[in-house]
Amino acid sequence: MSHHDPFTAGFSGDDDHDFEIRTVLGHAYSGAADVGEVLAAVAGVRDGDPDAWFAAWDGLGDRVAALAEASAAAGQHASAASAWLRASGYYGVAVNAVAALPADDPLLPTFRKHRAAWDRWVDTGGLAVERLAIPCAGASLPGYLFRAPGADGEARPTLVAVNGSDGSLTSLWSAAVHGALRRGYHALVFDGPGQQSMLFEHGVPFRPDFEAVLTPVLDAVTARDDVDPDRVVVYGISQAGYWVTRALAFEHRPAAAVVDPGVVDVSASWTARIPHQLLKHLDAGDDHAFDRDMALGMRLSPTAARTWRFRARPYGSDGYAATVRAVREYDARDVAPRITTPLLITDPEDEQFWPGQPEQLASLAPDVATVVRFSAAEGANYHCQPLARALTEQRMFDWLAGLPGLGQPAS
Template sequence: MFQYFGDNYTWNLAVNLALGMGAQIGEIEDSSGSVKEASLRKDPHAAEILFAAWSGLAARLETLARQDLQRDRRLSAGQKFKRAAIYYVQAERMQSPHFADRKKAFESMLECFRQYVKLTHQPVEFVEVPYKDTILPALYVPAVGVERGGAPCMVHFDGLDVTKEILYLVGMGSALRERGVSVLLVDNPGVGEALRSKGLTNFPEAEVPAAACIEYLEGRDDVDASRIGIMALSLGGFHAPRAAAFEPRLRCCVAWGANYDWGATQRYRYESKDQSLPVPHYWDHVMWVFGESSIEGMLATADRMTLEGVLHRVRCPILVTHGENDRQITLAQAERLVAECVNSSKAELFVHRLEEGGAEHCSVDNIHIGIDTIADWVQETMTELKHGMHQ
């Protein structure tokens, strides 16, 4: 993994993810070079210095984009809005839930992302999935060349701290679209707009929001309702297999990074003071995500997030991808997840090795290798389903 901030894993993760979305290393260096000292402190509050640097960079790009618009340079403006969205979202996700400027940065990210989509003609439809008495915000990306009867579609949930915009910007939507598969990128409860705007917190029963997404897609005439699958990354490596186990309408499943026993992982992190964490202010963040007011309450909820005794219910094809050098979740969790899918018609594990790249958590060190692996498998599996396999 590119270690721009020395041995600070959490900050390096942010840089690698930003680059995977399309950030420019020169812009990162110009804005971040002076804050490297702060990264060495291992103080969660040092992330506020990074926030000032990256949100300042985003604001400058936003200004330049608006200057382009005044000269009717729409495509150039769109690309600057894209990079502004990247720096805003990365600055925001690194902060404490209580950080005063976090809300404004998130709203700026949403606006810049919308401008990017509009000005560069991205194939994105902003949709709302009916859910209980509210909605789940989502992005619908249609497949290229939709045939009569509709295209297959993947429901894509987030992880612990990413958003639907991040998923789109890293290119998963485009990769699936170009392979004839539509995708619904969803801010499921506990992440993105679902958490920040709707107040929806996370919980173990992922089949509940998954069912809402299936029912939304069943109402679209451009979706083949007999070929709807689910995928998710990181913490979603629990949610996607859990949903597939309890929702038979899901015809395939991808865990982009395994998460067999999230509760055990959290207890290890808490007791060992592990520093390989996805965001600073980690324990404040997970309490916010799960709507808990104490570590004890959060850990009790996390204990329910295990796939033990569940995976025999998965009958559809399932792919688990995992990095050999994943410092957050052990490879053993991925191996156990696949081994216990004893009734799946096709249960496969793909391990990204160090010599090939993509070996870190969710392939953040070389994210496009990970995306290609998943998108190819989904395309092949959806074709098999079309021809009557995996019944």
């Protein structure tokens, strides 16, 4: 029998699908996935079949949601809550899978199934959770504040978790909230501009000046009697590695922050996939030539065209050149030296999207930055260490516990 190494060979011949599977499998540590049902659901999906990919995740979400309903009807509330959490995570993947479909029609219905499953888990999972409406730039950001078990109104350190470009709230539970609660922190998750409900239901796009978002979020959190305002920590995953970095250059209240990974120039993940000759048009200011040649390339690859449309939508710009110019505004190189907050920067081996940027960020803020590396030998390579979330959680919270003024919260 020939040797088969799934960790190195991957779970799919499609790189994007493989990474998504790894990410969901990593969520099993926090109860947001079950390994067998995930692998069984995607086993028959062929590479290059976006309809089957979407159907696999949407169908898995439906099946597990039905399990939750059956358990709830039988009075088995712990089982129901477990299934609702898993269903919300699977629907979250299905939301992103819409990007490769010919039409966006399933987007809102799938997102609403995801959020409904999340809310059912919030209400039945046995945790103390308060829904918040956070005022921000004339809008109201939906948030969920998880209270540490046993806090009983005591002012606790609080982790504010900032999502990436297309992550679900379920993924934030797995990335940071689960670990925060186990260590005596409260934890806040929310949809910011361009994220999930703010984009899909309200059409609010991303904004590069994320201090305009983090400041009102911190205002809402630190005003609470059950939050210790001197022990608020900010965590940012994936593209939030940029958002948190940018905001910390202007907002100095957090006691510490973690960016997972460090990101200073979001556009690098876009321009790395655009032919150099096309970028020369853009840099020369010839937007017409850039848009013309990009449109030709997209006609030759309908899947790439659909993915571009999905990825470009949160930036609120029309046209290929205008979108790339908008993405280039998400650059923290000029402001990162202003950061005074102790900053942990994750740096995984084989980072796909922003290779080298964690070290670049550390060099821009050397007095406050600590880089923690993750390797393939630890099972912790690739963007955001998808199969090593327990190790990431351990290193992150152990680092926080060693900082002056934070220490280890009561649990």
